[in-house]
Amino acid sequence: MKFIRIILLSSALLSFTVMSSQDTTALIDAMVKEANENSQLERLAHEMLDVIGPRLVGTPQMKKAHDWAVSTFKSWDVDVRNEKWGEWRGWERGITHIDMLEPRVQTLQGMQLAWNPSTGSKGVKAEVITLPNKIIDSMDFQKWLPSVKGKLVMVSMKQPTGRPDYNWEEFATEESFEKMKSEREKQTEEWRQNIRNTGYNSRSIIGALEEAGAVGIISCNWSRGFGVNKIFSARTKAIPTVDVELEDYTMLYRLAEYGDKPVVKIVAESKELGRVPTFNTIAELKGTEKPNEYIVLSAHFDSWDGATGATDNGTGSLVMLEAMRLLKKFYPNPKRTILVGLWGSEEQGLNGSRAFVEDHPEVVDGLQALFNQDNGTGRVVRISGGGFLNSYDYISRWLYPVPEDIKKHIETDFPGMPGGGGSDYASFLAMGAPAFNLSALNWSYWNYTWHTNRDTYDKIVFDDVRSNAILTAILAYMASEDPEKSSRQKIVLPINPRTGEQRSWPSPRSPQRDGMKN
Template sequence: MNRKLLLPSLLLFTSSFVFAQDKVIDNIIKEANENSQLENLAHELLDVVGPRLVGTPQMKQANDWVVKKYADWGISAKNEQWGQWRGWERGVTHVDLVSPRLRTLEAIQLAWSPSTNGKPIKAEAIILPDDITDSVSFQKWLPNVKGKLVLVSHNQISGRPEKNWEEFATKDLFEKYKKDKVEDLRKFSRNLAKTGLKAKELASALENAGAAAVIINNWSQGFGVDKVFGANTRKIPTVNLSVEDYGLVYRLAKHGSKPVLNVTSESKELGLVPTYNTVAELKSKQKPNEYVMLSAHLDSWDAASGATDNGSGTILMMETMRILKKFYPNPKRTILVGHWGSEEQGLNGSKA
């Protein structure tokens, strides 16, 4: 080729390539901004399927939903079993304070909590003694839990977040609140440590001593927000009460008012069930054995919809693949997306 023609030809080719690449990028940006499917995906996954606890029917429903959505977009996807998990299905939780007055309490059973077996538990609620001297004194007290609902969590001195205190309290009162809060928690922690038991061991000890149920509160330091994880009991229910309702029952018990609760906690044990990762693929023709990897865990805890952790990441990966399939269907390298299972219990799906 004439050298005088080579450079213009290369420049023309290069500019055409850059223009084509720019066009793809422009289309991707336009699609993301003007035809986003994120809201629809969020509705289907978070509102309709809902929470996705490993071992539950909802987790498998979520796996299958992801595969179907990818198939609708012409993207190859499949469920890959990585192991087995304890199968469990959440039912209704309902708790009423029935004495010394009537009030329906805000309550939810923990994941994998045993059921009340179709018959509500009506029992007095008690608290741990606040003067435990050592493990021996705790063991002497332990028979008192038989047939009782036992409150085992720290009772917050206020259900208001610190930001709210800072905004509305005087400076002196806010500082006093923070100091009292720290000291109160330290006192509770020191007392609990004297039992000689860790959290899981305490739940087992109460269960083995004949307690009717374990009642907790795991407040997230925000208005109306709790962390709800897994139960440490195997035979009796573990139920979380909201910070305000837990405080009410705690104070009634502490002051000798003998609060009585009516507890319904329904659930089903499903035995060992298979558990899956869902993997989607955009296959490259140029370099099929070189990979670009995207991922987000699909599972969640099940007291809420799992939107932040990690439904948002899940639908972002799916929307990314939808747009790439539409405007970049022949990638230079194979693009894989892993929707992992059981991240919440120790990165199990992604490790597999």
């Protein structure tokens, strides 16, 4: 594979038949001007993130988001529908209060996990204990297990430092930094072995503690940054599970270790809503010449709910909304049909997009190109050919008229390799359809916003998101206008050096359509 800067493609493209007419130039200039001078991104972000909030599958907020997207597209006179693809466990987050009452009073920073059983308004109050430091084997653990009855149990390792590694690199001596990392690695392995010695793993031990009479679980899924924890789902059936931020979690742990018998009260209210429908929002500009060929603008609409899902994947959804607004205003009668897919339940396994692929084989068969965005707020810096042998030819044509200040940051990889399943483009790619991920600059995505309690509006870099909307709108326009159908010829995949066997193209997977089975 060869990496080529888009800025260097101009000379190679001279031999192509590129759509560079005055009409095309004028249309693209108009879209760029509109995007820069009349952007709707900030308003849309406020409505989606501040007003509606997080979009956890099965919650009323997820349904409100789908309905809001329909209303928004309709306000631009774009045909749109919410398509049901399955059902999920309905749940609504309520108030969380976590207060230490002994040995002193302090409100702790934390929150209940998704699908957490409600404590009701009275809550639960109990002493906090830790798992034993040295568990010999499963029989030893079973002897200790009855001691959890009536207690709140801490189930995460006490981190040795709350400072991220980059902070140590800047200020610590090299010897001190290396010592900390070595001790942390040793402590982590000892913790993992201790869990293995129980006869359970870090997930299944939760059920054992609940069955033994624990009245609640306290965890800390630190994201290796200041003030950030990752927030996922509860695994308890009837007792609360709360994630407490590292600073308070490690304080509680020390109090329990030193025998100070901390007492905590947890109020974690929530509502079970039974079985609820789940949706994808599909917006459409019908093709005038080739209506059975498709360009799909793809982003997952759902999020975890530790915060408001701003960069995962509010920003990707905003890009597709704004791109469609630009296309409707300046290119309302495309040659090929242009769809926007705002998918549900990506976070539980690409379920919305996998369902769409199963339910709409005509779109997969007629796909000219899919453009997907789902990795934070940054400007697009990489586009791969996804393992399609001739992807250089058509993607280069489509990128040609993109403004230089946008494409100069983009590195391409032709023909690239097929993605294995990290985001919704993989649902289409597995079917052999030309689906491409618009990979973005990470802006500390993995530590600070991906699935965390800090993924909020203020983390959005609107200049980068605006550039991505312009890029996406131009790619959709060029792919629609292209006189040629994009080739689906695949590369011969290389040998996997670990197995000595030839790599295989990703296989399609069916969605989970019944979330009540979780």
